[in-house]
Structures are given as C-alpha cells and as structure tokens.
Amino acid sequence: MRVRLDDPQRAAAWLAELAPAHVRTLDAYQPGKPIEELERELGISGAIKVASNENPQGPSPRALAAIQAALPSIHLYPDAAAFRLRKALAERLGVAEHEVAVGAGSNDLLYQLVLALVGPEQDIVTPALGFLSYRLAAQVAGRTFVATAATPRGPDIEALCAAMTPRTRLVIVGTPNNPTGAVLTRADADRVLAVLPEHALLVLDEAYAEYAAAWPEVDHVDGLAFTRAALAAGDPRVVLLRTFSKAYGLAAMRVGYAVAHGGVLDLLGRVVRTFHVGTLGQVAALAALDDGEHVLRSAALGRRGLERIGAELARRGVTVYPSLANFCLVEAGRPSAPLYDRLLRRGVIVRPMGAWGLPTCLRVSIAGEAELDRVIAALIDVVADDKA
Ligand SMILES: Cc1ncc(COP(=O)(O)O)c(C=O)c1O
Incomplete structure (x- = not known):
C-alpha cells in the first residue's frame, strides 16, 4: 500500500492514527528563544536572559580546562558507567558507589524513574506549581499524574500525604x-516519609541545593543527609536528584546525578539509553566537583541577587515570594504576559508563568553583578510602575 500526504487534512488524519492519544495530546516543553534570535527580532542588542535559572557566573575554569583536554578523544564512546565521576561523587557525598x-x-x-518504576495502573503524586518535567515525564509514559494543592509559598503537605495510595510509585518534591x-522543611520531609506507601519512592529534586546551602538560617531539608539517614536506617524509599546545571x-553539558538505594538504581539502569552522558560532560563535572570555591561564589551571588531584587521590589509594594534558589517568583498583581513583552523590549528576558497557572507572576533568575542593576531597574519600571 502507498501513502501520500499531499494535503494537510490527510496529513493530520494520518498522523492522528500514527501516535497514541497520550502523545498527540502532549504539551511539549516550550523552550525560550535563543538570545541572538530575540535580539534580531526586536532589533536590540545586549539582552540579558534571566529566564532559565542558569548560573550567571559561568562554568568553573577547571571544567573548561578538562573539556579542552578531553577534546582529542571525542571519537571514542564515553564511559557508559561514568566510573570516575560516580566514584568521585560517592566519595564527596559519603555514600557507596x-x-x-x-x-x-x-x-x-x-x-528514568517514571519509565522504570511506574506501571500503567500506578501513579505519580507531586504538589502543583512544580517543575514542568514532572508532568511531562508522566505524560510521555502515559502515566497518571496527580497534582496536589500548593501556593507559591509552598505545598500543602497534608494534601500531598492524603493523595498517596497503594497505587502511588513516585512522590516528587x-x-x-x-x-x-x-523549600520543604525537615519536619515536612519526615512527615511525607512517615506516610509514604510501602512501594513508593520519595524523590527529592534538589537541583538548587547548593544555592539553598547559602541560607543556613532558613529551615530546609538537607536532601543528602535525609537520603543517607534513610539508607542507614535500611529504608530504600528516598531518591535524591541533583544536577551540575545550576550552581x-x-x-549545556547535561549531567545530573541520583543518590538512592543500589537496588533502585539498578532498576533505573535497565531503562537507561546507552552512552547517555557524554565524555565532555563527565570530565567537566568531575573537574567542577573539585572547585568548591566556584560553587560557593555562585551560591553567594545567588543569595545577594535575591536579597537585592526582593528588597528593591518590596520597597515598591511588589510581592516577591521567598526563594532559596537562583531565581524568584514576582507577583505582578496583573496579567504578566504584557509585562513580559515590555521587559523584553528593554532587553530583559524573564519567564511568564501562565503555563504554571500563575498568570500574574513572572519568574526572574538572578543575573551577574554587572547586569543585576539593569534587571532591577527594568522590573521597577515595568512591574512596579503603578504601585507605591
Ligand atoms: C527543579 C528542577 N529540577 C530539575 C531540573 C533539571 O535540570 P537538568 O536536567 O539540567 O539537570 C531543573 C532545571 O531547570 C529544575 O528547575
């Protein structure tokens, strides 16, 4: 049989038959446009991107040197087991390889967690207003996703606990x-673990852990200590996720890591795509791990940036929700999409929060010291212009 897609209607009908419903109805992740493209479209230059929670300090020079040194061997496949990186991480984190x-x-x-552990009759529970990938990962696998009550100040822990059932396999926070x-307080983490069903995992996603460490006076769970305590107590139900993408x-190197019971990680290893972490990522992460100063500087820059944005906007009557990460959520009090456009024309690229169900909020990542003044001035002009 021959298939001809010579008109759009036939193409749409053919594609509709080709993919299962859960893929056709998927809301794919909408990445922001590259800075250069936006500058070209708007006819501006020198734009500042504070939309993706990146590290304005850039990478550690040690990571750059390690990448440079590894370049001549990129014709070889990477170490699929990431032996050296895992060994270094295990030593650093005080766990077994x-x-x-x-x-x-x-x-x-x-x-991987969704693919390896959540079956068709099972579900994933997570507070609303979370990272979009939680929902996407569930949707891609056609799995049930349950979002429980939350506000920008944090999740309703009792609602989260009440949503867990024997069908639940992952509780992601x-x-x-x-x-x-x-952040999750230590007491809240204890509470969630206490009611976690026998065959479910509590996944603590600590992508911004190093930033949170710069706020020792604010009660927040230390996911590593929490995971290690669970493992030491013989409880295999906690998974810690961290990343090299932020602090x-x-x-761009795409390296993150999980700390969990070896049996759980063995299950993840069964669904992994071979050679998924490239050589340059592995060597860069290994070198960056040794540059503790760089991480501390990044975290300190994050804290200073958030304190300045928070103070400047609060003085003008704008709510900035407390954050221990490298970004903050700004409550504009009116639809944020037009504000996003106005900021864009001033060369400041933020993230409007409509897709999260927060149509009056903007998320602003911290900028480098040289650029922060411009970001704050633009926020004051655009977001605070009819306040105070
Ligand atoms: C909460 C959270 N988790 C995970 C990630 C994923 O980061 P990556 O895949 O770059 O490690 C992000 C990235 O923005 C995040 O904000």
Whole structure:
C-alpha cells in the first residue's frame, strides 16, 4: 500500500492514527528563544536572559580546562558507567558507589524513574506549581499524574500525604522548588516519609541545593543527609536528584546525578539509553566537583541577587515570594504576559508563568553583578510602575 500526504487534512488524519492519544495530546516543553534570535527580532542588542535559572557566573575554569583536554578523544564512546565521576561523587557525598547514578541532567533521571518504576495502573503524586518535567515525564509514559494543592509559598503537605495510595510509585518534591523557590522543611520531609506507601519512592529534586546551602538560617531539608539517614536506617524509599546545571554552571553539558538505594538504581539502569552522558560532560563535572570555591561564589551571588531584587521590589509594594534558589517568583498583581513583552523590549528576558497557572507572576533568575542593576531597574519600571 502507498501513502501520500499531499494535503494537510490527510496529513493530520494520518498522523492522528500514527501516535497514541497520550502523545498527540502532549504539551511539549516550550523552550525560550535563543538570545541572538530575540535580539534580531526586536532589533536590540545586549539582552540579558534571566529566564532559565542558569548560573550567571559561568562554568568553573577547571571544567573548561578538562573539556579542552578531553577534546582529542571525542571519537571514542564515553564511559557508559561514568566510573570516575560516580566514584568521585560517592566519595564527596559519603555514600557507596552503587548508591550513585548519573544521568543526562536530572531531567533524564526523572524520566528514568517514571519509565522504570511506574506501571500503567500506578501513579505519580507531586504538589502543583512544580517543575514542568514532572508532568511531562508522566505524560510521555502515559502515566497518571496527580497534582496536589500548593501556593507559591509552598505545598500543602497534608494534601500531598492524603493523595498517596497503594497505587502511588513516585512522590516528587522539588526543594527548592521551581518555579516558586519554596523549600520543604525537615519536619515536612519526615512527615511525607512517615506516610509514604510501602512501594513508593520519595524523590527529592534538589537541583538548587547548593544555592539553598547559602541560607543556613532558613529551615530546609538537607536532601543528602535525609537520603543517607534513610539508607542507614535500611529504608530504600528516598531518591535524591541533583544536577551540575545550576550552581556548577554546566547546563549545556547535561549531567545530573541520583543518590538512592543500589537496588533502585539498578532498576533505573535497565531503562537507561546507552552512552547517555557524554565524555565532555563527565570530565567537566568531575573537574567542577573539585572547585568548591566556584560553587560557593555562585551560591553567594545567588543569595545577594535575591536579597537585592526582593528588597528593591518590596520597597515598591511588589510581592516577591521567598526563594532559596537562583531565581524568584514576582507577583505582578496583573496579567504578566504584557509585562513580559515590555521587559523584553528593554532587553530583559524573564519567564511568564501562565503555563504554571500563575498568570500574574513572572519568574526572574538572578543575573551577574554587572547586569543585576539593569534587571532591577527594568522590573521597577515595568512591574512596579503603578504601585507605591
Ligand atoms: C527543579 C528542577 N529540577 C530539575 C531540573 C533539571 O535540570 P537538568 O536536567 O539540567 O539537570 C531543573 C532545571 O531547570 C529544575 O528547575
């Protein structure tokens, strides 16, 4: 039989038959446009992107040197087991090597968790206003996704606990959470683990852990200590996810890691795509791990940036929700899409929060010291212009 897609209607009908419903109805991740493209479209230059929670300090020079040194061997496949990186991580984190897995970003590990552990009759429970990949990973696999009550100040822990059933396999909590910046307290983490069903995992997504560490006076769970305590107590139900994309400044290298019970990681290893973490990512992460100063500087820059944005906007009557990450959620009090456009024309690229169900909010990542003044001035002019 021959198939001809010579008109759009036939093409649409053919594609509709080709893919299952859960794929056809998927809302694919909408990446922001590259800066150069936006500048060209708007006829501006020198735009500042504070839309993707990247590290304005850039990567560690040690990571750059390691990448440079590894370039002549990129004709070889990477070490599929990421032996050296896993060994270094295990030493650094105080766990056994078989309790560490690496992924192509923590995003990859989230997808692995869903693919390996959540069956057709089972579900994933997570507070609303979370990282969009939680929902996407569930949808891609055609799995049930349950979002429980949350506000920008944090999840309703009792609602989260009440939503867990014997069908639940993953309970995912971002701490600090993206896009709100809210954290899980130690007591809340204990509470969730206490009611977690026998065959479910509590996944603590700590992509911004190193930033949160710069706020020791604010009660927030230390996911590593929490995971290690669970493992030491013989409880295999906690999974910690962290990444090299944020405080380590290696977002383009796509490296994240999981700390969990070896048996759980063994299950993830069965669904992993071979050679998923490239050589350059592995060597860059390994070198960055040794540059503790760079991470501390990044975290300090994050805290200073958030304190300045928070103080400047608060003085003008604009609510900025508390955040322990490298971004904050700004409550504009009116639809944020037009504000996003106005900021864009001033060369400041933020993230409007309509897709998260927060149509009056903007998420603003911290900028480098040289650029922060411009970001704050633009926010004051555009967001605070009819306040105070
Ligand atoms: C809460 C959270 N988790 C995970 C990630 C994924 O990061 P990556 O896949 O780059 O490690 C992000 C990225 O923005 C995030 O905000």
